[in-house]
Amino acid sequence: MADSPEFTPAKNAATSGEFVRDATYINDRVVKGLEPGSDPVGDKIGEMRWPVEAGRYRLMAARACPWASRTIIVRRLMGLEDAISMGLAGPTHDVNSWTFDLDPDGKDPVTGLERLQTAYFNRIPDYPRGITVPALVDLPTKSVVTNAYQKLNFDLVTEWTDFHRDGAPDLYPEAHRDEIDELDSWIYPTINNGVYRSGFAAEQGAYEKAYDELWESMDRLEERLSTRRYLVGDTITAADIRLFTTLVRFDAVYHGHFKAGRNKITEMPALWGYLRDLFQTPGFGDTCDFPQIKEHYYAVHTDVNPTGVVPKGPNLAGLLTPHHREELGGSPFGDGTAPGPIGIESERVPAGHGAQ
Template identity: 65%
Template structure:
């Protein structure tokens, strides 16, 4: 999840804990999944009730796990209900920082580092200081960084504040199938690219590589005859796959050695990704500059020079995809989200969308 740092440091974009050992003796990368599991619910059963204006979502646009929350928040129309803080794409050994804000301080939480919100609730917190995180504004305490549950809860617990026309991203009649797809996509693709990139042995790398591309072949077959992963509308499953696919050619293909093919050389997945990219709420959340700077500047164990690639050319994201010929409607009986607020728009130079 959106952390940062290299394996064995503080809990970076690979999900590791301070001082933890996450490359096993055989060289296999293992993700620390011990998150702050408190939930914000409609009935407040964990002590944190749904309440508009109370919580602040802290993200980095570089992070695929945080990107999920940015997309779901946009699609459901929760921008006025849950404010959003955007950390910079890089960070130091301690924490994500708010270096994009004036004076390097988040204007709502009043902090320079996300670490401060973790310490406010758990003094001396030693696990990963990760994004996405939901922070309680009145107390300044982190509530949860359990990114998988967070996005589901936006769909199921915050329904009273969804916009009119919001899509059903986790409909009850499809939840079992969505959960099944999410489980294999997480294991083999979302986390699979990291298992390739941070493998500590040739054997571990090749196992992860084949597992990744076998699953991408499975997804190609699934998506060759249907527009979306589950059902005929966008669901949580599409959000979770998209945030990995959109980073594939820019970082995972080279930086993480996921190089059997580029995404743009896999016709079905490439068309599927372009379809989502041009769907409001998806591509307009993507900042390719932040994505590249994070991976190439922060992961110095993989890229010691910190040099950031100039490419790839982004114009091909807007090539017609023809996926509508398969039927389906992205928002079902709902409507597209309105454009993002001016303060949340991605810089024009960082995306082919204008």
């Protein structure tokens, strides 16, 4: 089954009943120092290097997916819209692929693709793994360059600097990289992936283990964020983006759908203030589409929600209420500036799909 990286059905769990994510990706990189227009360097897919080149690549994403949402946020904060175009798949898909059913005639307007699967097959015929988003596609060949989301985001920050907007933030500052990586070493398995380990567990023991680890880490973050505005340092970093895409989906999806319901984020003062602070920061909340998020989880995950009924709630207007986190010091962009309004109409979240 062609799954997005944010989920795999429970039937793919290990014999212990624990959800196991397939984390094998196409690990090619897009890097500085190569001649624009040149072929990739290297002779093994997954280890090749492609040139940084404006207009050559298209980011294929889906607002429903938290992994793709990270890349959407990074691209916007860095101001790479003119250098890297973006195609958006719809929130649901069949067993074969994400599809571009939001676009006229069901085709991505730049590549003409109906299915993201085609771009994978153009690179690796009969590609055997999940057709995942985000994926960076080479426009001349309409083939996937990479779907390794963490490396892709790192390269957008560190390799595409010639195309960053004025005032772009440093999301992975040298002085804090060890701390960012250390946080990710436990936030990813217990929270980002932990909600899926809870929701897709096939046995009670595996579920309870994932649930307990999730809430141990959430309590740890609640304490950490009670005295600091951001996870690391005094500005937004990659660590905040990685956590945000899980937190913003929590009350609407993970709390009930994934059986993660000890309490809601709205019931945790520090995390709730932190989430509102980020949501109201340009580049974060203005990229969130809640109807798409809910439709994806509740309609696609038939093992978890056999009826396919999508809930109307919860009321998310609280995300727009004052947070007062500025009293803790720091500022979102430090010496940089916020990105301006979203200039590409097709990339704007439709009215009524945010937290209004």
